[in-house]
Amino acid sequence: DVKVTQSSRYLVKRTGEKVFLECVQDMDHENMFWYRQDPGLGLRLIYFSYDVKMKEKGDIPEGYSVSREKKERFSLILESASTNQTSMYLCASTSGGSPSSYNEQFFGPGTRLTVL
């Protein structure tokens, strides 16, 4: 059974703290993604990675960075958390493919981050 796990379901941090969100997939997928989900806005792509040590900015990368040192693990880092980063964060992975084809994205359960 395919599985994407995220390190925490709920997280509360203070403004200015450094925050690490971890995502692990066990499907040997090449591509991994970080989204944030806010009511009325759907899912917005923060960063994605199509290979180890490779990363690409998504639509809203400001205030975030990522790390992919191993194929199965993709970390999202908030260098200095701010209140407007309070959100649900979703990680997803998919196997490689051509840009015109679709390989199903599998999602983790999400991390609800609150920044006070």
Add this chain to the structure above:
Amino acid sequence: GQQLNQSPQSMFIQEGEDVSMNCTSSSIFNTWLWYKQEPGEGPVLLIALYKAGELTSNGRLTAQFGITRKDSFLNISASIPSDVGIYFCAGLRNYQLIWGAGTKLIIKP
């Protein structure tokens, strides 16, 4: 970034009713997808559409890829309580998915 226009934003329906929701865009997509998110979980793929005009069913769910490639709709027939959740449309462009804002389905007791 670009978003898809998904409507309605929410729906309150009686059990047994049929449900219809849709997504539109000003741009063409090669693939349309419909996902469902249940409380406390990540989205799960329901239906993938690959060709303009394609009509695909998954149980009580039916989705169509618009002929102009700029829209798609999802129908749910004879809704049941476990249909509650948020339904998202998404369009594929290169490696990235462009997401609608979601339709929240609530079933009245």
